[in-house]
Amino acid sequence: VEYRSKYGDILLSNCQLGTIPMQRIKQVNKPTTLITDEIRRIDSRENAFTKARRGDYGPAVQRESPHAATKDPLSVSLADIRRFVALVETNEIAPHIAPIPEDPGVLTRHIKRLGYFLRADIMRVCNLPEYAVYSHDFQGNPIDINYKFAIVIIMAKEYPTLRASNGYDWIGVPLSYDLYLRLAVISETIANYIRRLGYSASPEYTGKMPEGCRVLFAPLLLWSGVGEVSRAGLILNPFLGMHYKAAAVLTDMPLLPDKPVNFGLQDFCQHCEICADFCPSKAIPRGNKVIHNGYETWKLNEKLCHSFRVLNKKGTYCGRCIKVCPWTKPNTLPHDLVRWSVQHSGFARRIAIKASKALKPEKAESNKKWWFDLEETDGVLTIPPDID
Amino acid sequence: VEYRSKYGDILLSNCQLGTIPMQRIKQVNKPTTLITDEIRRIDSRENAFTKARRGDYGPAVQRESPHAATKDPLSVSLADIRRFVALVETNEIAPHIAPIPEDPGVLTRHIKRLGYFLRADIMRVCNLPEYAVYSHDFQGNPIDINYKFAIVIIMAKEYPTLRASNGYDWIGVPLSYDLYLRLAVISETIANYIRRLGYSASPEYTGKMPEGCRVLFAPLLLWSGVGEVSRAGLILNPFLGMHYKAAAVLTDMPLLPDKPVNFGLQDFCQHCEICADFCPSKAIPRGNKVIHNGYETWKLNEKLCHSFRVLNKKGTYCGRCIKVCPWTKPNTLPHDLVRWSVQHSGFARRIAIKASKALKPEKAESNKKWWFDLEETDGVLTIPPDID
Numbered sequence: 142v143e144y145r146s147k148y149g150d151i152l153l154s155n156c157q158l159g160t161i162p163m164q165r166i167k168q169v170n171k172p173t174t175l176i177t178d179e180i181r182r183i184d185s186r187e188n189a190f191t192k193a194r195r196g197d198y199g200p201a202v203q204r205e206s207p208h209a210a211t212k213d214p215l216s217v218s219l220a221d222i223r224r225f226v227a228l229v230e231t232n233e234i235a236p237h238i239a240p241i242p243e244d245p246g247v248l249t250r251h252i253k254r255l256g257y258f259l260r261a262d263i264m265r266v267c268n269l270p271e272y273a274v275y276s277h278d279f280q281g282n283p284i285d286i287n288y289k290f291a292i293v294i295i296m297a298k299e300y301p302t303l304r305a306s307n308g309y310d311w312i313g314v315p316l317s318y319d320l321y322l323r324l325a326v327i328s329e330t331i332a333n334y335i336r337r338l339g340y341s342a343s344p345e346y347t348g349k350m351p352e353g354c355r356v357l358f359a360p361l362l363l364w365s366g367v368g369e370v371s372r373a374g375l376i377l378n379p380f381l382g383m384h385y386k387a388a389a390v391l392t393d394m395p396l397l398p399d400k401p402v403n404f405g406l407q408d409f410c411q412h413c414e415i416c417a418d419f420c421p422s423k424a425i426p427r428g429n430k431v432i433h434n435g436y437e438t439w440k441l442n443e444k445l446c447h448s449f450r451v452l453n454k455k456g457t458y459c460g461r462c463i464k465v466c467p468w469t470k471p472n473t474l475p476h477d478l479v480r481w482s483v484q485h486s487g488f489a490r491r492i493a494i495k496a497s498k499a500l501k502p503e504k505a506e507s508n509k510k511w512w513f514d515l516e517e518t519d520g521v522l523t524i525p526p527d528i529d
Numbered sequence: 530v531e532y533r534s535k536y537g538d539i540l541l542s543n544c545q546l547g548t549i550p551m552q553r554i555k556q557v558n559k560p561t562t563l564i565t566d567e568i569r570r571i572d573s574r575e576n577a578f579t580k581a582r583r584g585d586y587g588p589a590v591q592r593e594s595p596h597a598a599t600k601d602p603l604s605v606s607l608a609d610i611r612r613f614v615a616l617v618e619t620n621e622i623a624p625h626i627a628p629i630p631e632d633p634g635v636l637t638r639h640i641k642r643l644g645y646f647l648r649a650d651i652m653r654v655c656n657l658p659e660y661a662v663y664s665h666d667f668q669g670n671p672i673d674i675n676y677k678f679a680i681v682i683i684m685a686k687e688y689p690t691l692r693a694s695n696g697y698d699w700i701g702v703p704l705s706y707d708l709y710l711r712l713a714v715i716s717e718t719i720a721n722y723i724r725r726l727g728y729s730a731s732p733e734y735t736g737k738m739p740e741g742c743r744v745l746f747a748p749l750l751l752w753s754g755v756g757e758v759s760r761a762g763l764i765l766n767p768f769l770g771m772h773y774k775a776a777a778v779l780t781d782m783p784l785l786p787d788k789p790v791n792f793g794l795q796d797f798c799q800h801c802e803i804c805a806d807f808c809p810s811k812a813i814p815r816g817n818k819v820i821h822n823g824y825e826t827w828k829l830n831e832k833l834c835h836s837f838r839v840l841n842k843k844g845t846y847c848g849r850c851i852k853v854c855p856w857t858k859p860n861t862l863p864h865d866l867v868r869w870s871v872q873h874s875g876f877a878r879r880i881a882i883k884a885s886k887a888l889k890p891e892k893a894e895s896n897k898k899w900w901f902d903l904e905e906t907d908g909v910l911t912i913p914p915d916i917d
Contacts, residue, residue, distance in 0.1 A: 147916070149693065149898035158899075214627070214725035215643070222617055222718050229613045239602070239910040241901045254899035255603070258687050259707060260648070299646050305537065319647060326714060330610050337602035337905065510537035511546075511642035513629045517725065522627040528535070 148242075152250045159257040159264065161380045161472065163366070167484065168400040172363040173407050174370040180435035185275035185284075185353055189447035202448045209451040209458065213311050214517045216457060219318035220348075226325040227350035231336075238339035245395040252331065252396070256294055259327045262385065263295035263378070265365035265399045269391060272435075273360040279353030286355065288341065288391035290398065293358075293365040294328055296320045298384040298463075300471060305509035308464030309421060310456035311525070312512045317386060317460075321347045324388035332390045340394035347386070358387045366399045369406040373416045373425050373462040374441035379404045379480060382468035384460075404484045410439070413494040416462035419503050422449030425462060454527045456514075467497035536630075540638045547645040547652065549768045549860065551754070555872065556788040560751040561795050562758040568823035573663035573672075573741055577835035590836045597839040597846065601699050602905045604845060607706035608736075614713040615738035619724075626727035633783040640719065640784070644682055647715045650773065651683035651766070653753035653787045657779060660823075661748040667741030674743065676729065676779035678786065681746075681753045682716055684708045686772040686851075688859060693897035696852030697809060699913070700900045702845035705774060709735045712776035720778045728782035735774070746775045754787045757794040761804045761813050761850040762829035767792045767868060770856035772848075792872045798827070801882040804850035807891050810837030813850060842915045844902075855885035 157164055189198075196203040211217045242248065249266055256264035269291045278284050298316045306312050328344035335342035345356045362368055362376035367387070371377035378385060379402070407430075417425040424446035426439050433440045450458040463469060470476040482489035516525045545552055577586075584591040599605045630636065637654055644652035657679045666672050686704045694700050716732035723730035733744045750756055750764040755775070759765035766773060767790070795818075805813040812834035814827050821828050838846040851857060858864040870877035904913045 147902055147912070148900070149894075149896040151693075151897050151899050215722055218718050218721040218725060221620060221721050222614070222714060225613055225617045226610070226714075228616075229610055232609060233908075235908055235910065237909060239901070239903060240912050241903070251899060251901065258690055258703075258899075260687075260711070299648075302646055305539075315646075322714065322718070323648070323711075326610060326614075326710065330606050330710070333606040333609050334603055337606060337908075338910070506537075508537040509539050511539050511639060511646075512536070513627070513639070514535055515627060515629070520621075520623055520725075521625060522623065522725070522727075524535070524628050 148247070151254065152247045158250065158254050159262065161263055163263060163265070163380070166379055166402045166404050168366060169403045170400065172369070172401040173403050174363060175437035177432065177435040180272040182272055182274065182276040183357060184277040185279055185355065186277065186281070189443045193447055193451055198444050198448045202451050205451045210314055212516050212518075213314065213457050214515055214522060215512070216314040216318050217517060219315060219322050223318070223322045223325050223348050224350070226322065226329060227348055229329045232333050234336045234341055235339040239337075241338065243395060245397040248394060249397045252292060252335070252394070255331060255334070256292075256327065259330060260323070261294050261327060262297045262381065263367060265293040265295070265367050266396050267291055267293065267361055267365035267398045270360055270364065273356050275355055275357065278355055280351060282352065284355050286343070286391065288343065289393050290391070290396045291356065291361045291365065292331065292390040292392060292396070293361050293367060294324060294331070294388045294390070295367060295378070295381070295385050296324055297381045300384070301509060302511070303384055303464065303469065304506045305511070306464060307503070307505035308461035309453055309459040310505070310528070311514045313460050314457035315512070320386035324386060325349070328388040328390050335390065335392055335394055338394070340392055342390050342392045342394070344388065344390050346388035356389055356391070358389070361389055362387060363401055366402040369402065369404065370436070370438050371406060371466070372410040372414065372439045373466070374439060377406055377466070377468055379468065379484070380472055382466045382470070383463045384469055405490060408487060409483060409490045409494070412491060413467060413497070415465050415467060415494070415497060415502060419461055419465045421459065421461055422446050424449070454525065465502040467493060467502065536635070539642065540635045546638065546642050547650065549651055551651060551653070551768070554767055554790045554792050556754060557791045558788065560757070560789040561791050562751060563825035565820065565823040568660040570660055570662065570664040571745060572665040573667055573743065574665065574669070577831045581835055581839055586832050586836045590839045593839045598702055600904050601702065601845050602903055602910060603900070604702040604706050605905060607703060607710050611706070611710045611713050611736050612738070614710065614717060615736055617717045620721050622724045622729055623727040627725075629726065631783060633785040636782060637785040640680060640723070640782070643719060643722070644680075644715065647718060648711070649682045649715060650685045650769065651755060653681045653683070653755050654784050655679055655681065655749055655753035655786045658748055658752065661744050663743055663745065666743055668739060670740070672743050674731065674779065676731065677781050678779070678784045679744065679749045679753065680719065680778040680780060680784070681749050681755060682712060682719070682776045682778070683755060683766070683769070683773050684712055685769045688772070689897060690899070691772055691852065691857065692894045693899070694852060695891070695893035696849035697841055697847040698844035698893070698916075699902040701848050703900070704848070708774040712774060713737070716776040716778050723778065723780055723782055726782070728780055730782070731779045732776065733779060734776035744777055744779070746777070749777055750775060751789055754790040757790065757792065758824070758826050759794060759854070760798040760802065760827045761854070762827060765794055765854070765856055767856065767872070768860055770854045770858070771851045772857055793878060796875060797871060797878050797882070800879060801855060801885070803853050803855060803882070803885060803890060807849055807853045809847065809849055810834050812837070842913065853890040855881060855890065
């Protein structure tokens with residue numbers, strides 16, 4: 142009550158805080174994906190990138206791996222600057238808790254609104270499940286951290302560029318690295334601020350130095366209600382499809398977790414196989430979900446997917462599934478109407494899938510292509526010989 | 530012609546590249562402000578900040594100066610992270626120019642579109658006038674640089690927060706520091722990329738280390754056509770008013786300069802004195818422009834302005850003129866109609882000024898206030914005693 146005069150109703154009401162109306166999506170108590178109690182913690186080194194580098198995917202993939210993500214000059218520039226952001230020193234937690242409300246609802250809305258102020262696209266919160274924390278970090282050290290909450294920060298790929306791309310060309314990695322850089326900046330800023338308020342806070346983002354990111358984002362995205370599991374194996378948001386990246390700030394500041402969401406995606410992906418149709422590596426499965434490490438999910442063939450990305454001569458990596466997904470649509474009225482109807486009707490989902498196929502989701506708006514196809518090898522730029 | 534297949538028409542046409550339709554504004558050959566040939570280069574240490582610190586504005590201002598800009602925890606967090614960005618090491622210029630078109634028009638549109646990709650709000654280009662380069666840097670060294678062009682990067686303050694602010698409260702500095710941090714990141718990234726293409730490039734932004742920013746932004750904003758001189762002394766953009774910040778990348782890459790703009794602001798500001806009416810320090814002059822260091826401009830009383838900012842007990846610094854300016858309006862259809870009509874008609878300008886006064890431009894949307902009023906002294910946070 143004492144603080145009432147010091148902030149606005151915006152921190153007490155349920156009004157929308159950012160530009161994306163997540164409050165319109167049905168909130169549920171559990172993720173729409175079955176999560177059993179048999180999930181084991183994963184070593185952060187056990188991912189496609191490290192497997193590729195140590196030769197699990199064959200000698201050609203091993204040889205190309207070190208430079209595959211940064212073979213165009215714009216990706217290298219974005220990675221360069223991120224390296225310096227990742228050197229940020231951790232400030233000390235203030236010895237006293239700040240004279241601010243202790244109400245978790247108010248604090249949650251304050252931190253979310255701060256995220257939007259700093260240009261996040263979606264801010265969500267969940268409890269931090271133990272299995273979302275990797276067992277070992279990039280340096281091989283066991284991870285023993287214990288935070289109550291994860292603040293999940295989402296940023297969307299620059300949409301007009303995604304439209305201009307075919308999904309596996311020379312703007313693929315820059316589309317992601319733009320986000321990784323900005324997510325590094327925003328999560329370091331929010332963590333620094335929370336520590337100044339007297340609470341613990343650890344920023345976790347792709348490229349964090351030196352220990353690497355210490356959490357798996359998929360369970361955080363499910364529990365905080367960013368999206369549902371998709372056929373392509375990524376967590377799909379109803380407004381951003383899969384064209385976004387996430388970072389997190391882990392904290393013990395008292396917060397109010399969000400709930401998972403259900404917008405009919407399990408049925409949608411069951412009947413839609415557009416991503417599988419267009420996947421150049423045939424890594425995306427057709428048919429039904431399986432149980433994998435305790436999750437009920439469609440299981441991507443990581444070896445096929447990552448090998449194609451690394452060996453792709455027509456661009457940097459690949460995000461073709463993101464490009465062709467019917468959910469990769471702008472936030473305009475006609476698309477909002479479709480978005481609403483497919484949440485509520487299986488019939489609408491069938492129609493939407495048919496319409497998406499008919500409208501050629503694979504098409505690149507090539508007249509909007511603004512980047513140059515350039516490959517950087519030892520600081521020398523050449524035009525790659527093999528471009529679509 | 531060889532490159533035609535490798536990029537889209539977007540780099541050849543005149544279509545709008547970002548979200549702000551600057552092409553709708555009348556382009557002219559010279560700034561609407563008279564610039565004589567008597568402009569002397571300025572020492573970068575000769576600004577209100579350094580004058581305040583060395584005691585030119587009296588002992589009280591001198592004493593408060595060191596901490597005035599970073600007395601709230603969010604500003605300190607944003608400044609902390611920017612310090613690390615400012616430590617970015619300069620990459621070498623590639624020994625060969627990249628195999629890309631040498632057409633200045635294509636290169637200009639490529640770099641501008643890159644800026645929008647990286648979330649700039651406006652990208653413009655001008656020749657670099659000698660008098661836009663400071664004579665000495667922050668460390669006292671003479672500046673001797675010679676670049677042909679300045680790429681001007683504009684980012685707008687987060688508008689909903691500006692609406693919630695009264696212009697001199699505890700969110701003033703964070704509104705600017707959010708931009709300074711993001712401008713540091715984007716200008717370092719673009720400069721790094723241009724150097725990889727084989728051209729010189731120097732990022733210039735507020736907080737650059739260790740030499741400080743080496744250019745004055747006002748002449749760059751005038752010549753590149755970001756805006757016109759306003760009564761408050763800042764360069765006003767027709768879509769963003771004065772609620773933006775600028776950075777620049779200086780380069781010799783062949784570019785096509787933009788032209789200055791004329792949207793009727795000299796007549797508008799002559800008749801509108803809203804900023805002067807509401808200025809808490811009475812630093813903004815009424816009446817006519819004067820000639821100052823070769824520029825025809827309204828001359829702000831820097832001592833009054835800066836002393837108020839430093840001694841302000843009700844918040845961090847002050848941006849009241851930005852808050853109350855009739856041009857601080859969102860990019861919506863009704864405002865676009867007014868924007869169009871005041872460009873073309875003196876009568877419309879008189880009506881718009883009257884309407885602005887009647888609509889209480891000073892009003893803060895206090896129900897949207899999401900920040901806490903907090904003052905940080907030696908790491909301890911307190912609620913400032915004197916809040917409006």
